Amino acid sequence: MKVLVVGSGGREHALCRALARDPNVGSLVCAPGNAGTAELAEPRPLRVDDPDAVAALAESVRADLTVIGPEVPLVAGAADEIRARGLRAFGPSAAAARLEGSKAFAKEIMRAAGVPTADSRDHTEISSALADLDSFGPPYVVKYDGLAAGKGVTVTTDRDAAVDAVRASLRGPDDRVVLEEYLDGPEVSLFAIVTESGSVVPLLPAQDHKRVGDGDTGPNTGGMGAYTPLPWAPRNLTAEVVRTVIRPTVDEMARRGTPFTGLLYAGLALTSRGIRVVEFNVRFGDPEVQAILALLNTPLTDVLSGRRPPVWRSGAAITVVVAAAGYPANPRLGDPIRGLAAAGALAGVDVLHAGTRRDEQGQVVASGGRVLSVTAIGSNLESARGSAYEAISRISLDGAHYRTDIGDPSRMRGAVDVHRAGSGVGDLHQSQDQQDKKE
Structure with missing residues (x-):
């Protein structure tokens, strides 16, 4: 089958990587893509905020499936336009995408469905x-x-x-x-695929780190790293979130005549009073999906369609974001990136591009604030962390910065102690930009 991936960030490179390894996929197109996706998929120019343009491209390349990465085209109705042409799209309708497009609407749905969230x-x-x-x-x-x-x-x-x-x-x-109201407690991301029949297929829970600096300090970003699985989280977390959050939300959307299909992302706070929803997104989160897909053994198209449940490889995965100088306030663009091949040669490492392009001389340069998502798998989180940071040490980008505490066991021990004590973590939960124009 031929698959079109819409978007240009680290999320889309992760999707292309998983699809390139999928035996069901014969060819890939990524629009507009980046320097990394161009190594796996045919690049095409595209205005992702134009639903007609997205649908026209899907039609012109004869895509058997279009996977829409960012939220902007989904909220604008790109999935509707693709389906109107008789083609398959992974992503919700514009009406269902309001779960991300309007926080007030999402709160209305949660109240009606009895989903626990902040007042x-x-x-x-x-x-x-x-x-x-x-x-x-x-x-x-x-x-x-x-x-x-x-x-x-x-x-x-x-x-x-x-x-x-x-x-x-x-x-x-x-x-x-x-x-x-402010929610205490550590934050967790849980993605669930919702099929056309209304089945809910949860993926692995992950934890994202939004603040730019170690120890969750400094300004907010689009995400500086993530890891999965979560050794400190309650064992029944996924089942509880599906029961109390995902399933009631999907049922309420269906009851209103706007059924949800695609990817429903619940941003959660594990508070001293139990699980609370911080926000909904209607697409894969970045950088969590980079780590999650690294552990997926099942062909991605089978999981997206609901044909097969996901099977996960053992071990752990981590993603560490390498950001451009000046990110997030004023990222510097155009600096050359070196050492990509040496970093990617490490076993279990994928250097996923987020904000890159090739210049006139053919060299890869930074084109966005979050430049690379260095993703590694290992037998455990410590092993994965070691590989990710070793890979980063081989990359050269003038002025680049990254967090050194993604998946740090000492930070996790605090979370474990909090859950055993039955109280929430007192750190301010990280503010989250739905669309970071400087990514």
């Missing part, structure tokens, strides 16, 4: 939002209702910063802001 209220007026602010904080949690476009989510103990976030979220006549 919240949404506002369209600055005056009412500011008057309500202290009902929830400190810490204050301020969320722009739509796709973030650089606004995202603010979690802060600084009231002035929270006020600024409210004002930034309500600049236009159609803007809406959501105020939430």
Whole structure:
């Protein structure tokens, strides 16, 4: 079969890597892709925010399946346009993608379905939002209702910063802001594939790290690394999330006549009061999917279609993001990247491209803030970490930076102690941009 992957980041390179290893796949196209995906798939230019253009490309390349990576084309209705032409797409309709496109809508669905989440209220007026602010904080949690476009989510103990976030979220006549109670506890990402028949197929849980610096310090980013599985998480975590979060949400969407199919991503806080949903996304998360797919033994197309359940290889996987100088505030682009072949030659390592391109001389250069997702597997997390950081040591990118504590056992011991004590972790949960334009 021929598969079209839509997108240009580390997520799409991970998808292309898994699909290239899938015996069901004969050829791959990735649009617009990057320097890494071009080694696995035919690149095509594409405006991913234009649903008609996405569908036209799927039709012109005669794709048997189109896998849509980013949220923007999904919210815009790309999957609808593809299906309207009689073609297969992996991804929800625009109506179902509102679970990510509108935080207020997602809260409405969760309330109706009885899904545990933070208390919240949404506002369209600055005056009412500011008057309500202290009902929830400190810490204050301020969320722009739509796709973030650089606004995202603010979690802060600084009231002035929270006020600024409210004002930034309500600049236009159609803007809406959501105020939430703060959730304690470590965060976990759980992805579930929802088939056309409504079956729910959970994948491995993972943990992402959003802050730019070690110890979850510094500004928020699109994600600086992830690992799976989670040795400190409760054994029944996946089953509990499916029972209390994924299944009720899927059923509520079907009840409303907007059935959800594709990938439902639950961002969770494991609080002192139990599981709470932080947010829903409607696509694979980056960088979690890089680590998760590294452990997948089953052909990806079989899993996406629901033909076969996922079978996982033993061991662990980790992804460490290498970012450009100045990321996230002002990433420097155009710097050459060297040592990619040497890094990728290590056993169990995939150097996945996120923000790269080839320049006029044919050399790979940085074209985005998050440049590479160095992903490694090992018999255990310690082994995987060692391979990932050894690979990074072989890569040269002027001014590049990365976190050194992704999957650090000492950080996990704290999480284990917290769960045994029956209380949540007191660190502020990391604010999450739905769309980081500087990725």
